Amino acid sequence: MILTIAAAMNNPVNARPIVTIDGSSTVYPITEAVAEDFQIAKKGGIRVTVGVSGTGGGFKKFCRAEVDIVNASRPIQHSEMEACRAAGVQYVEMPIAFDALTVAVNPSNTWSRTMTVAELKKIWEPSAQGKITKWNQINPAWPDKRIKLFGAGADSGTFDYFTEAIVGKAKSSRGDFTASEDDNVLVQGIATDKYSLGFFGFAYYIENQKKVNVVAVDNGKGGIIPSAETVENGSYRPLSRPIFVYVNAKAADKPEVSEFVNFYMKNAPALVKEVKYFPLPAEVYQLNLKYLDERKVGTAFGGESKMDLTIDELLKLERRL
The missing domain is CATH 3.40.190.10 (Periplasmic binding protein-like II)
Structure with a gap:
């Protein structure tokens, strides 16, 4: 047949x-x-x-x-x-x-190359919505300019982990930020706004180092930048996962x-x-x-x-x- x-x-x-x-x-x-x-x-x-x-x-x-x-x-x-x-x-x-969950800023940002966990929490916690809107509200030495926030969407495991590690409870976050399950969207957003801040997986930072800068995270022992060494020795906390x-x-x-x-x-x-x-x-x-x-x-x-x-x-x- x-x-x-x-x-x-x-x-x-x-x-x-x-x-x-x-x-x-x-x-x-x-x-x-x-x-x-x-x-x-x-x-x-x-x-x-x-x-x-x-x-x-x-x-x-x-x-x-x-x-x-x-x-x-x-x-x-x-x-x-x-x-x-x-x-x-x-x-x-x-x-x-x-993965080293990475906090990133625009390359023109010269003021917040290191941020403490407490500062990140002050930006991202639910009570910050509509109240913490400018950089100088986090640190008086920082610009009197509006922060443009980018982060993983609610269906993202990255969102769950970041909010639990930084805010203290999974999915506990302000809602007035640009959210996406696609990390490339977050990278592009940060790359186009001088006063932006966001977070995503380490691989997306490495692939886009000319577009965004990494933030050193200070968990009480000084600012630590994500890297193979800091992930392997356990010093990049609390955002290694x-x-x-x-x-x-x-x-x-x-x-x-x-x-x-x-x-x-x-x-x-x-x-x-x-x-x-x-x-x-x-x-x-x-x-x-x-x-x-x-x-x-x-x-x-x-x-x-x-x-x-x-x-x-x-x-x-x-x-x-």
Whole structure:
């Protein structure tokens, strides 16, 4: 029997297997790099799609079993654990890198190259809305000019982590700022306004160093700039954090998903570094694959982010899972 071209294209036998991924814009550069290399290695035999709807948006799809994998810039939360449980979705948690959540200003800003956690809190806490609007309200030596704020959107894990680390409670923030789940939008906003301030993942700062300047964060021991050294030695606090992928345990039974995750963990150290995040010890990637093989489901975080976590502390947590 001879199939027409249209019939052949619609024939499931001829369809390429697809691995579906969504979630964090922070994790996106890593997963996208892995997806590109994987598809080349498979000579186009498996397709990988990577969406960007924020960590929260990604978990909504993941817990409805609409995607195989979710990129997450924070651990799964209690409400998401319950949504997955209700839908019968089990997951394998996989830390893949450390990020240094970066506070950035316009290159013309010469006054706030270092900011304390207290100053950042004064700007971002809910009570600041409509009241703290100018730089000199934070520090009298700073300009009498309106601050233009840019930050991650409410569906972003970066928003959750930043507000918990700086303000003291996740999602506790003023609302009068320009928000986006796309970090590139935040970079462009800061780059075009002299009096702007914002935050996003470290990789987006590194890729845009000519457009924005980094702020050294002072947590009581002097200003610390995010770098491989300050993340690894634990001095860049409280804005260092692990980032993750979560794999649907049932989806991992599909050969294409299993192959992709194995490729991810084996190539993560090099690709994480390539896109300017910080790789984890080899043991973490090995544990990820061991847990996948054993279908060891659940989370080491109990539904909460853990502030000030070091890479060594993350490893201890994962060993106990």
